[in-house]
Amino acid sequence: MRIASLLPAATEIVGALGRSDDLVAVTFECDHPAGVRDRVPVVVRSALADGMTPAEIDACVRDRAAAGLPMYDLDREVLRAAAPDVVVTQDLCRVCALPGATVAEALDELGLDDVAVHSYDPHTLDGVLDGIAALGTALGTDPAPLLADLRARLDAVADAVADALAGRPRPRVLVLEWTDPPFLPGHWVPELVRRAGGDPVSGTDGGRSVPAAWEELTAGPRPDAVVVTPCGFGLADACAQAESVAARLPGVPLVAIDSASYVVRAAPRLVDGIEALAHALHPDAVPAPPAGRVARVA
Secondary structure: OOEEEOOHHHHHHHHHOOOHHHEEEEEOOOOOOOOHHHHOOEEEEEOOOOOOOHHHHHHHHHHHHHOOOOOEEEOHHHHHHHOOOEEEEEOOOOOOOOEHHHHHHHHHHOOOOOOEEEEOOOOOHHHHHHHHHHHHHHOOOOOHHHHHHHHHHHHHHHHHHHHHHOOOOOOEEEEEOEEOOEEEOOOOHHHHHHHOOOEEOOOOOOOOOEEOOHHHHHOOOOOOEEEEOOOOOOHHHHHHHHHHHHHHOOOOOEEEEOHHHHOOOOOOOHHHHHHHHHHHHOOOOOOOOOOOOEEEOO
16 A cells, blocks of 8 residues: 555555655655655745744744645656655644645545545544554554553552652643744644643643733732643754743743654654653653653753
């Protein structure tokens, strides 16, 4: 089976299912399994320029949305040449990945009517696990071993967190999915914090991330910790962006995490993200994750 994955989460899942050799098309953001872009044609690229600041990215996204312009460009001819049997796409977020409607239109235009289209659209952690199961089934691969491993690791974190919290309240955690302007998280992110042993003071379970005002975030009781997880950015950029947050919330413990790999991508490594956050919140109870995932900034 020839698989075109048009979102990074799907590429990661395909790899975790042991099917990465079947990939024939990926996106510019697909970086896991490592090196996948070096051997598989890239058919989706971003309309954003490299090196933009968070504020510039936010302004560009708003301007393009207002003008009805897409955030992603699909190379239709490269996709045609890839001759996929199945295309994995999404309709969860037009900012985060190429919309499914664009893919359907392109396949029709290219005359690829016999290509199967699988849409992956989870909103919660359970939805992610269910989506992994559904994609594995669609690809003819048993997802049970992968899911069993992920669930066992989640259970291990739950046990460690329960021991750490015995007789104590959960730390109140403010999560920032963007810093300029600030955005509060949605979808599965508040649940990640709860599973890591924190009490998310912001965000909407299963919903979209929403903008906030710094005046609101700095008023009232201070959180016990702030997690800076800028959508699409790795650890180094998260640490750099966290500096501006530290200036607004002095004295509050500040944690930065590789958001692109472990928080906003609806893929198996969300469990790595939970483990990393659990260590950041309960370092005496949860083993330290490998370097490069999470860092204490302040």
